[in-house]
Amino acid sequence: MRFNKRLGVLAGVAVAALFLVACGGNQSSSSTDTKTWSRMEGDVISSMDSAVVTDAISGQALVDTMDGLYRYAGSDLQPAMASKIVTPTNDGKTYTFKLRDAKWSNGDPVTAQDFVFAWKRAIDPKTKSQYAYLFSGIVNADDIMAGKKAASTLGVKAIDDKTFEVTLDHAIPYFGTMMVNPVFFPQNQKVVEKAGKNYGTNSDNIVSNGPFILKNWNGTGNSWNEVKNKDYWNAKNVKLNKINVQVIKDPSTAMNLYQSGKLDDATLSGAQAAQAKTMKDVTALKQATTFYLELNEKKTPALKNEKLRQAISMSLNRKEFIDKVLQDSSVAPTGLVPENLAKNPTTGEDFSKEAAKTTSQYTKYDKTEAKKLWSEGLKETNVKSLNLELLTDDTDVAKKSSEYFQSALEDLPGLKLTISSVPFKTRLTRSQNGQFDMVISAWGADFPDPITFLDMFTSSNSYNNGKWSNADYDKLIADSKGKDATNPEARWNDLLKAQEILTKEQGIIPIYQRAQTHLVNKKMHDLQYSPANMYNFVNAYLK
CATH class of the missing domain: 3.90.76.10 (Dipeptide-binding Protein; Domain 1)
Incomplete structure (x- = not known):
């Protein structure tokens, strides 16, 4: 699923149950109400x-x-x-x-x-x-x-x-x-x-x-409520009466609201994430979520050139970006499929780590090689310069991320990058309609299998907004879903080869696998998180 995204943790082949028992000093707004939970989202429904x-x-x-x-x-x-x-x-x-x-x-x-x-x-x-x-x-x-x-x-x-x-x-x-x-x-x-x-x-x-019924949502509002559905078939196991949700785009606001007891779960980034590392309530949780740059090959035909795409990838110092901009525990990826999503059915090796044996060279930081590839790519496409727009959300972390990428990529000779920061819904619409040159996007697993990521970038997939296309890639994905569907080893190899092609050609440019920093009220127990990157509030309770 497309992101802004929240709290998550991965363990083993999929996602383990998440039992949030944070330690610390938040005096929650629900301190006298053990049936209400207040959390935040990064944008609107x-x-x-x-x-x-x-x-x-x-x-x-x-x-x-x-x-x-x-x-x-x-x-x-x-x-x-x-x-x-x-x-x-x-x-x-x-x-x-x-x-x-x-x-x-x-x-x-x-x-x-x-x-x-x-x-x-x-x-x-x-x-x-x-x-x-x-x-x-x-x-x-x-x-x-x-x-x-x-x-x-x-x-x-x-x-x-x-x-x-x-x-x-x-x-x-x-x-x-x-x-x-x-x-x-x-x-x-x-x-x-x-x-x-x-x-x-x-x-x-x-x-x-x-489990709940949505209330007080007018279609555009920055807050809404979810009230327990008394007619739900499993209502006896729904312990919360109400979930209050508030849109907060600024991490300093999120921290302030948490510390004042108006939020039970605050998502942080940047300076606030760094500050929170020493706090007792902090939880750093890795998600099955990959953020990436998507390049629009249909709108900007020069971006069909493989060397130009590789040059953009090699211009990004992912570790420095994580350390200086995100300031959290996110991971620099070697491909689209994140760590700890799936394991080899024969050897038990993690998919991402096995794939990295043939793909890591394409996501390494190498400014010299990047400039060389960029110059060669410009000659092959018969253009002397490129003026591109980077589309991104209007949240604090998205703005800081885009500024970092702008600074890094404009070291490539002849590249001018402007930033367009828009609301989340607008970014989704413009991405779907192909109204971008480059866009910061993200995907979270819908289920614990590499296909939930790799399927998106086949030539005809509706999520392939950048229109990258490779016939061999398409065949491998088709084989994994068709003739090899019931042969675990053959299917695994199809997906590994597909990841190799996508990464070598930089059909999308992976940036980071997210590990969000959260401050979480210690009163929450048995709140679980799924392989599909979703909370399950059934059975969750406040103590």
Whole structure:
């Protein structure tokens, strides 16, 4: 998912349960209220329509207020709307989900038809869902996305009100883990059709079937509330009555609000992150999230030149950037896929570390080699100079990051870089519409498999905003999802080779794997964090 992103921790092959028991002195605003939690986000909710959401802020709000078939509890996949974790039949191609009794917040029952409607709506090209590609592998999905068949032909059906059946073209080993992504959540057809274009634009035009109900969100506001859903099927295990969320873009403001007891969880960067390292409440948590520069090869054809892209990458001193700008525990990556996401099925070696054996040379800092490659690339493209705009968010850390990159990259002869800082929603829209030369973007894992990162940069993927393209890369990704899908070793090698191609050609330029610095109220217990980079507030409690 697209980022601004929050608290997270990784352990082993995926993400371990996160039990936040920080030590320290915050006198929280909820010190006399053991049922309310106050946290921050870096920006606003873009939408509450699960078919079109792409960013992690909106995704978290959907995970808080909705239930799909499954839900992560730490690294454990558990049934949610489904009554159990399903073992596929028909050589791994048929999933039959029996649904539990559950209600929407308007009193309607949650039925199999709600899933059929939501999935067919999401894959319909008219909906313009960027996550539609996740449906690939379901019968007719690829033809629907290509406009060759109607969305109504998707291989899903409601056998009865409580039985939802999905038929795949071929076995997909990670299919179950994808069910936690909001694009696979059910939707109440009556509510969606009544709201029309207003669906998901404010808290009055949505319904919930999850742990909380969204309140006081007008579509653009910098604060909102999530109130316990008393009709939630698992309400007995929802211990919090309310979650207050406030948008805070400045880390000094975040620290001040935490220290004054108005925030229970503050995200810090820069000087505040450095200052917090000696505080008792501090937690530094590594996420399955990679920040990267994306270059628009369609808008600026010179950026199709591999040497120019490699020169930009080698101009960046990632360690210095982390130490001087972020001032946290983030990691300099050697490729797109972050550390501790997945392990070799045969040897147990971490994917990122195994891939680094052939890719690390392309993300090293080498100013001399960068200038040499840059000069060669300019000659090959018959241009003498490039004037580029760097698109970024308007948060404090994004502004400081872009200024660092501007200073570093303008050492390349003939490169002039201007900065455009815009609100998060604007950056998303401009990125999706190809209205950028270079953009600072990020991706967080949707499930614990390298494909959740690598799939994005195939030639036809809707997230490939920079339009980098490589036929060998496309084939490797297709093979990993097709002919090699049930051969773990062959599939692993496909993904390693794909990462090597992407990194060698710098189809995107990885900058850092994020490890956020947080100040967290010591009263929180059993708050878990998933491989999909999402909090799970079910079972969390304040003591």
